[in-house]
Amino acid sequence: GNSVTQMEGPVTLSEEAFLTINCTYTATGYPSLFWYVQYPGEGLQLLLKATKADDKGSNKGFEATYRKETTSFHLEKGSVQVSDSAVYFCALNPSGANSKLTFGKGITLSVRP
Amino acid sequence: GAGVSQSPRYKVAKRGQDVALRCDPISGHVSLFWYQQALGQGPEFLTYFQNEAQLDKSGLPSDRFFAERPEGSVSTLKIQRTQQEDSAVYLCASSLAVSAGGGDTQYFGPGTRLTVL
Numbered sequence: 561g562n563s564v565t566q567m568e569g570p571v572t573l574s575e576e577a578f579l580t581i582n583c584t585y586t587a588t589g590y591p592s593l594f595w596y597v598q599y600p601g602e603g604l605q606l607l608l609k610a611t612k613a614d615d616k617g618s619n620k621g622f623e624a625t626y627r628k629e630t631t632s633f634h635l636e637k638g639s640v641q642v643s644d645s646a647v648y649f650c651a652l653n654p655s656g657a658n659s660k661l662t663f664g665k666g667i668t669l670s671v672r673p
Numbered sequence: 674g675a676g677v678s679q680s681p682r683y684k685v686a687k688r689g690q691d692v693a694l695r696c697d698p699i700s701g702h703v704s705l706f707w708y709q710q711a712l713g714q715g716p717e718f719l720t721y722f723q724n725e726a727q728l729d730k731s732g733l734p735s736d737r738f739f740a741e742r743p744e745g746s747v748s749t750l751k752i753q754r755t756q757q758e759d760s761a762v763y764l765c766a767s768s769l770a771v772s773a774g775g776g777d778t779q780y781f782g783p784g785t786r787l788t789v790l
Contacts, residue, residue, distance in 0.1 A: 564715075594778075596781075602783070603677075603764075603781050603782060603783040603784060604716070604764065604766075604781040605781065606778050606779075606780075609778065649715050649716075651715075653777075659721065659729065660706060660718035660721055660729065660732070661706075661708075661716070661718065661766075661779060662718070663715030663716050663717070664715050665713075665714055665715050666713075666714070666715050
């Protein structure tokens with residue numbers, strides 16, 4: 561079946577530090593890959609996505625590249641801000657159908673001033 | 674409205690009570706999804722509608738869970754005879770469903786936090 565594995569958290573960084581959050585997946589075919597973010601007190605919102613191999617999704621300074629050879633979709637940001645403190649979820653949507661998302665467990669990021 | 678709305682935002686039920694959770698998707702969105710999110714976990718799929726048709730209910734944990742979307746817009750998730758293990762945040766999401774490739778963005782509501790005592 562489909563699955564998403566995220567690195568263990570929580571992660572605490574100082575402002576302006578470099579961020580990497582690892583995500584690997586297991587799926588048949590060519591899934592679409594997503595990063596969702598949940599800010600404190602708010603609902604899940606899409607951060608970025610990639611729908612085919614070697615695509616790079618980007619938004620708000622975050623980037624992730626769809627690597628089929630390593631089945632990975634790691635999230636990176638060159639310089640984090642306090643406002644990036646949130647829970648980050650990696651997710652996949654199987655190929656060939658508009659269907660359910662499979663999520664990872666999520667990781668909490670705290671950025672201190 | 675501008676986004677997906679859910680009501681109530683919080684629900685406390687005594688064990689054995691029935692509850693009904695409502696979702697108003699974004700206007701014009703064909704697909705509607707329900708997810709369950711336990712504390713400290715990622716959302717897990719419950720069920721999926723395309724217009725009024727329930728195409729996938731494989732994630733519903735038991736026959737106490739029932740969902741409907743009779744007119745292809747508003748959806749209700751009903752849980753009968755609630756148990757403590759039903760305590761979770763229930764999320765609704767909708768998407769346009771114009772792509773067959775799985776890349777459509779799902780837009781999530783704020784969720785309903787259900788606590789069963």
